């Protein structure tokens with residue numbers, strides 16, 4: 212995502228090889244052209260540019276769906292001109308199906324409370340606002356100040372929670388991580404709760420290592436604290452990735468509305484909901500958990516329509532695609548796909564373990580992904596592995612953990628539906644090749660001290676030093692990138 216980028220002298224115009232059959236002059240890149248161009252030329256230019264985006268199927272960094280059935284692609288195309296606000300029933304049907312999946316306490320004919328959003332980020336903004344408003348209303352009724360709301364999360368939260376905190380002026384109180392424990396510790400979280408806490412946010416499927424946080428333990432501890440203090444601090448579950456995993460793979464795990472303090476849950480339809488990018492959901496436990504004053508009612512499109520989203524108009528294709536997946540796959544279909552993902556995760560994990568070089572930091576129970584660190588990253592590190600894997604076409608991100616585990620670097624491979632057993636084996640093979648390559652390259656330590664070593668070492672060593680220059684450049688980039696990641700603390704690009 213780029214807000215704005217200034218043109219440098221060298222790239223002010225767009226050149227396209229094949230489009231030159233239709234247009235002979237190049238187009239300005241950052242200004243609207245003076246004249247129209249033929250539709251074939253416009254198509255060709257953009258099509259050529261899109262080729263550079265890489266193959267989404269080989270992007271192992273992202274949870275977002277990259278393949279759907281052709282029948283669904285057809286439905287998406289036929290609904291591409293429909294506005295979400297004009298849709299009747301489908302969003303509601305999806306909300307109800309998902310609410311039941313999350314065990315919302317609904318009577319036989321009772322409608323669930325929830326909305327379709329652009330993704331989990333928008334869903335989290337809405338859920339956060341509902342908590343903030345509820346807390347404010349209660350505090351005002353008690354004659355207490357409402358100017359210092361806070362939210363308690365783990366330091367492993369996805370960046371959207373930081374956005375929520377900053378955009379909507381809520382203090383984010385983060386529970387620090389520690390070695391070998393990369394999720395929010397429920398005990399510490401509950402200790403941090405005070406009268407100004409609007410909610411504790413737990414993550415079902417940490418972005419960093421896929422681990423499920425212990426929502427049940429959090430619930431039990433918070434019930435006790437609420438009893439002692441007289442507060443009623445609620446829980447939100449960020450189930451962006453885990454919401455479509457846990458119900459199918461771990462139906463016994465209590466993380467959802469079965470726990471009394473869980474008041475809202477978000478899930479990304481475009482992650483394991485198996486829909487292309489652009490759909491998320493937020494479900495509330497009861498009507499009372501979504502303050503009425505946040506809901507707007509409009510009637511100028513026909514019937515009375517309640518709306519509670521940040522956007523008004525948007526495409527409806529993704530909702531239709533979600534509806535397709537829910538009815539096409541049913542419980543059985545989702546379970547089969549999630550089981551497959553899990554099996555492929557095990558193939559990959561075991562392959563990596565067999566190399567003897569990695570420590571696995573993802574858990575057996577969680578989102579199907581493998582997060583792993585080098586046992587020894589003294590000579591070569593995870594960033595170098597990530598760089599070298601790119602040469603084989605794989606996008607595998609390396610990143611450092613947040614506070615207080617920032618000295619740990621991990622590589623992460625997300626297993627999606629389209630990542631097959633064969634691809635898992637191929638990846639292990641390619642990682643072995645990369646390790647072999649790195650073993651034969653001088654270490655980053657000797658390259659850092661190359662200037663001193665040149666003066667003391669013999670000729671043989673200095674030939675090695677000259678050969679290094681391309682690699683050194685690459686390392687420099689790696690170092691700058693690593694610094695950037697460290698400074699940012701939160702990872703962008705890992706989504």
Ligand SMILES: *Cc1c(COP(=O)(O)O)cnc(C)c1O
Nearest residue numbers: 330331332369418451452479706
């Ligand atoms: C992906 C993710 C988000 C953000 O979701 P989007 O659907 O990309 O907006 C939030 N929280 C967690 C835990 C995630 O994995």
